Amino acid sequence: MASRDPDFMLSLARGLAVLRAFGEARGPLGVSEAARRTGISRAAARRCLETLTRLGYAAREGRLYHLRPKALELGYAFLASEPLPRTLQPVLEQVRDRLGESCSAGVLEGSEVVYVARAPARRVLSITLSVGSRLPAFCTSMGRVLLAGLPPAQRRQLLAASDLRPHTTATVTDLEELLALLERVAVRGYAVVDQELEPGLRSIAVPILGPRGEVLAAINVGVHAERWTVEAMEAKILPLLRRVAELVAPAFRVPAGASR
DSSP states (O other): OGGGOTTOOHHHHHHHHHHHHHHHHTSOBOHHHHHHHHTSOHHHHHHHHHHHHHTTSEEEETTEEEEOGGGHHHHHHHHHHOHHHHHHHHHHHHHHHHHSSEEEEEEEETTEEEEEEEEOOSSOOSOOOOTTOEEEGGGSHHHHHHHHTSOHHHHHHHHHTSOOOOSSTTOOOOHHHHHHHHHHHHHHTOEEEESSSSTTEEEEEEEEEOTTSOEEEEEEEEEETTTOOHHHIIIIIHHHHHHHHHHHHHHHOOOTTOOO
16 A cells, blocks of 8 residues: 555645645535545644645635635646646647637546646637646547547456446446447547536537557547537548647657656
């Protein structure tokens, strides 16, 4: 277990868990709620919240805690240290401007897609996404591209442990059907998701490949179903996404001997 590893700092892990809990709650947290969301004791949750408050990352009002602007420094540290967002952003904006639709890039973390860059369109749907947003992988186009890049046994294991709840009436939640979909994605080299995450939202994604053909990340375009058919997306958006993915692939590749 990580907690028995002498190099593992349990207190830091708990503090980070409490920080993530604010994002899940999308609002202030009390001690009990923080403990419930993180699975740690109330005493540990209180110490984490008090430490964050004393360091200026959080503030307390009565029994509730909320994050302060200083917490943004943690996200900015990633943006400043990683070349990916800086490399991707202008490219995604060019795709957005050409198509008039939102363009994003993401990586797989557990059973979720984490957005590492995004150029939103001026016409937005009800779903609000930004860098750092997380979405379930099983019902998103980028998620399916990323899952399809895993070995079949790993795909099954990850999906079996995922929360396959439906988000719309079109969401595919059957494990075997999902595995068959992922196999088709792996063969075709792209994924289309038609209103499975949100009614009216269609998206198409392609993988960003490493030098050995491994899937490193994904890039997608999301559109409104009233403006684009699936056939039009495959004819007009897919070739553009494939060219963009090939263009940005070097930014995702780590030199030999380096670590990510």
